Amino acid sequence: MTLLEAPTSWQGPVPAMDPLTEPYWDSLRQHRLALLRCRQCGYWLHYPVPACRKCLSDDVEYQPVSGKGSIYTFSVVHREFGIHFPIPWVAAFVELVEQDGLRLPTNIVGCAPDEVSIGMPVQVTYRDYEDGLTLALFEPDVGGGSGR
Ligand SMILES: [Zn+2]
Known part of the structure; x- marks a missing residue:
């Protein structure tokens, strides 16, 4: 059985840092997942935006999330596409709890590619690469209990 793996070194694109997104990448380097949240209404914001999508307040800050969720959608990819994950790899959207x-x-x-399914409980895991880049990936949540 082939397990889906992250690359051992990163040859892919590197994120451009700016004041809005840098705290996200900083949190990953500490193996914590933090996302922007509105301090006025509590709405979570990802990708990062400078004002709340719900109430338009610009009083937003990074706060930690559980790192637990479920697979919203995914695709098993059998070509490299310059991402340099070992083939096959699985691109997914994970919806957090x-x-x-x-x-x-x-x-x-x-996990094996054919084990991946929509709604599957997953949890964040981190991979550290050169130049301070850490990626947030997701693996099966063996404890389950994402509650979704
Ligand atoms: Zn808000």
Whole structure:
């Protein structure tokens, strides 16, 4: 059985840092997942935006999330496409337990490609690469209990 794996070194694109997104990448380096949240209404915001999509307040800050969720959708990819994950790899959107529609584009690792399914409970896992780049990937949540 082939397990989905992350690359051992990163040859893919590197995120451009700016004041809005840098705290996200900083949190990953500490193996914590933090996303922007509105301090006025509590709405989570991802991808990062400078004002709340719900109440338009610009009083937003990064706060930690559980790192637990479920697979919203995915694709098993059998070509490299310059991403340099070992083939096959699984591109997915994971919906976090914190909020309906709070979804992260990511990759699934730690299980066989044919085990991946929509609604599958997953949890965040981290991979550290050169130049301080850490990626947030997701693996099966063996404890389950994402509650979705
Ligand atoms: Zn708000």
